[in-house]
Amino acid sequence: MNNRVFNFSAGPAVLPLEVLVEAQAEFLNYQQTGMSILETSHRSKAYEAINAEAEANMKELLGIGDNYRVLFVQGGASTQFAMIPMNFLSPGRTADYILTGAWSEKALKEAKLFGTTHVAATTAEGNYKRIPNMDEIQLSDNPAYVHITSNNTIFGTQWNELPSFGQVPLIADMSSDILNKPFNAENFALIYAGAQKNLGPSGVTVVIIRKDLLENNPKTIPAMMRYETHSKNDSLYNTPPAFSVYMLNLVLRWLKGQGGLVGIGQRNTLKAGLVYDTIDQSGGFYRGHADLGSRSLMNVTFRLPNEDLEKTFAKEAEQAGLVGLKGHRSVGGLRASIYNAMPVAGCQGLKDFMIEFQRKNG
Ligand SMILES: *Cc1c(COP(=O)(O)O)cnc(C)c1O
Numbered sequence: 001m002n003n004r005v006f007n008f009s010a011g012p013a014v015l016p017l018e019v020l021v022e023a024q025a026e027f028l029n030y031q032q033t034g035m036s037i038l039e040t041s042h043r044s045k046a047y048e049a050i051n052a053e054a055e056a057n058m059k060e061l062l063g064i065g066d067n068y069r070v071l072f073v074q075g076g077a078s079t080q081f082a083m084i085p086m087n088f089l090s091p092g093r094t095a096d097y098i099l100t101g102a103w104s105e106k107a108l109k110e111a112k113l114f115g116t117t118h119v120a121a122t123t124a125e126g127n128y129k130r131i132p133n134m135d136e137i138q139l140s141d142n143p144a145y146v147h148i149t150s151n152n153t154i155f156g157t158q159w160n161e162l163p164s165f166g167q168v169p170l171i172a173d174m175s176s177d178i179l180n181k182p183f184n185a186e187n188f189a190l191i192y193a194g195a196q197k198n199l200g201p202s203g204v205t206v207v208i209i210r211k212d213l214l215e216n217n218p219k220t221i222p223a224m225m226r227y228e229t230h231s232k233n234d235s236l237y238n239t240p241p242a243f244s245v246y247m248l249n250l251v252l253r254w255l256k257g258q259g260g261l262v263g264i265g266q267r268n269t270l271k272a273g274l275v276y277d278t279i280d281q282s283g284g285f286y287r288g289h290a291d292l293g294s295r296s297l298m299n300v301t302f303r304l305p306n307e308d309l310e311k312t313f314a315k316e317a318e319q320a321g322l323v324g325l326k327g328h329r330s331v332g333g334l335r336a337s338i339y340n341a342m343p344v345a346g347c348q349g350l351k352d353f354m355i356e357f358q359r360k361n362g
Helices: 019-023 045-062 076-088 104-111 227-232 242-257 260-280 307-319 344-360
Strands: 068-073 096-100 115-124 145-149 170-173 190-194 205-209 299-303 336-339
Touching: 019 242, 045 068, 045 205, 045 242, 045 260, 068 227, 076 104, 076 145, 076 170, 076 190, 076 205, 096 104, 104 115, 104 145, 145 190, 205 227, 205 299, 205 307, 242 260, 260 299, 260 344, 307 336
Parallel strands: 096 115, 096 145, 145 170, 170 190
Antiparallel strands: 068 205, 190 205, 299 336
């Protein structure tokens, strides 16, 4: 294992080493079936058990009851951008979007294809360096739903306190921070997340949906685009991304072993603190992109005094076994993605590297 690096990539991203080792151990012969899970029918008892356990584990971790379903679908979070308005934005209604970054902009763009939308708040001014305050949010009259992005992967901001709008269904794209710390999942009508950042490999998208949202949806949209189809068929309407769901379930088991959301939340706070403290104590050598109150536990975005130093930083970090730190072009600089599976040692290693880099170049 000595040649494994610390992988700070935004996604697909680091997975728990324990999970990779476990999957490797049963790769050729899954649970005495004599075949790999990759070769197993999705109609088999073995796969049905995985599918059911993954739903149960997700509900247990989120602390939600039988009024929710957990669906495993394909097409990434990007397909959810369209499925949500297709299912819930009926004629004569308005869908409200709170814009906190590039992903929420993309979600809004898809909704516009299907009906009337309203921007309830945006922090585009200042290049999305913060989350709006509650008093900046102006909902439309009787919206069909409000859509938020809980963590802005590109800009490194996060709703540190998740909002609630009473009876209005709240929908969240949690692709980059799902299960990162305790929160009240029952405030949400629908949560979705592409798995490849904080849950597992790419190929599966998790949709957590309150059952009342499965009623009265239009029958004029394709079967694959209807939440009702996937719910009625326990996510087995067509061939699911079976290996991805299997891996996701191993990650969920691992999370339970970390003390669930309380345990992982404490560890994530500690990890992010190591990096943010280094930025704050650098006397301005490192500058965070996000405002203090909007900082993300998952993606730490920061700049150096100039672009040449940023390039050198990324290159030398990689040589030191800290890979994937180059920032997204819309923010520039560096981005450390430190999802649930990033060990504390990775953040400590980054901190040590940052201090040494500043000593040499500051
Ligand atoms: C990565 C990301 C997406 C896009 O996910 P895909 O599964 O690639 O479609 C959407 N929203 C957020 C917040 C993301 O981080």
